[in-house]
Amino acid sequence: MKVSRFVLTAALAALINGSSAFAHLTYGGRDFGTLVEGTAATTIATQTLSSSFGWADATDSDWGDSHRGRFFRFTLTGTTSVSITAQRNTNAAATGATGVLLPGISLFSGLGTVAPEQPGHDGSDLSIASRPGTTEGSFRALSGWSLGNDPTYNTAGDPLSGILYPARLANFTFVGYAVDGTSANFGSEPGIVGDGVADGYVNGYFADLPAGNYSVFVGGANYDAQLTETATHGSLSNAYDTYGVTVSVAAIPEPGTYALGMGAAALGAMFMRRRK
Numbered sequence: 001m002k003v004s005r006f007v008l009t010a011a012l013a014a015l016i017n018g019s020s021a022f023a024h025l026t027y028g029g030r031d032f033g034t035l036v037e038g039t040a041a042t043t044i045a046t047q048t049l050s051s052s053f054g055w056a057d058a059t060d061s062d063w064g065d066s067h068r069g070r071f072f073r074f075t076l077t078g079t080t081s082v083s084i085t086a087q088r089n090t091n092a093a094a095t096g097a098t099g100v101l102l103p104g105i106s107l108f109s110g111l112g113t114v115a116p117e118q119p120g121h122d123g124s125d126l127s128i129a130s131r132p133g134t135t136e137g138s139f140r141a142l143s144g145w146s147l148g149n150d151p152t153y154n155t156a157g158d159p160l161s162g163i164l165y166p167a168r169l170a171n172f173t174f175v176g177y178a179v180d181g182t183s184a185n186f187g188s189e190p191g192i193v194g195d196g197v198a199d200g201y202v203n204g205y206f207a208d209l210p211a212g213n214y215s216v217f218v219g220g221a222n223y224d225a226q227l228t229e230t231a232t233h234g235s236l237s238n239a240y241d242t243y244g245v246t247v248s249v250a251a252i253p254e255p256g257t258y259a260l261g262m263g264a265a266a267l268g269a270m271f272m273r274r275r276k
């Protein structure tokens with residue numbers, strides 16, 4: 001547990017903006033669409049993560065800030081097993097050092113509020129009211145959590161015009177996780193099992209997911225980086241150093257129906273990396 005940078009940032013931001021001060025949970029450019037079993041993996045390689053610690057920092061007792069990472073989404077139309085891979089890259093837009101990011105993945109069923117509703121953020125009244133007062137934010141990497149938005153007014157930005165959509169909490173139900181490396185990087189919270197090799201690559205396999213909408217959080221898994229990485233870039237949304245990551249998802253058929261086509265060696269490799 002650390003002195004809360006979140007609270008300090010919130011106070012500063014409130015002084016600057018006088019209103020909702022945080023970046024918001026959105027999926028723009030991060031929607032994998034509806035996954036179709038047996039088709040090639042879908043890859044998004046353009047995204048950067050804010051900080052190298054956002055996943056790990058959200059595993060501890062004071063939770064984390066949902067903005068220290070990225071949310072992706074996908075949809076399933078029937079029971080499906082899904083493989084999710086995160087691999088660091090050398091995105092030219094990233095401001096942080098290359099070869100440093102160790103990614104963590106958390107999978108949730110449920111979506112944040114999306115248009116035409118307002119997107120959720122850690123600083124909304126509902127978010128603050130829904131969590132203990134001592135946390136760094138609303139996000140939890142290893143359990144369910146909630147994020148609230150602000151009301152949508154009939155005329156944008158004008159509360160006097162009346163409320164079109166009331167503010168509400170969106171609930172994220174924890175499904176599972178996968179994390180690069182070991183406790184040497186993701187920290188000492190009990191029960192976390194890494195892939196054992198801190199090489200910037202991690203794969204998670206999530207079996208028999210029911211139909212529905214899913215959110216995937218990808219963030220950095222270097223817990224102690226929060227001690228040295230600071231919000232030095234001025235703009236709140238990109239205040240921290242950013243790190244490039246390539247994220248891929250694929251709907252994987254049940255092994256019994258697909259083993260001949262895929263090859264036993266490839267399947268073996270995949271299930272060796274399987275995370276619960």
Ligand SMILES: [Ca+2]
Pocket residue numbers: 001057058059060061062063064136
């Ligand atoms: Ca924390």
Ligand SMILES: [Ca+2]
Pocket residue numbers: 180181195196197198199200201202
């Ligand atoms: Ca790895």
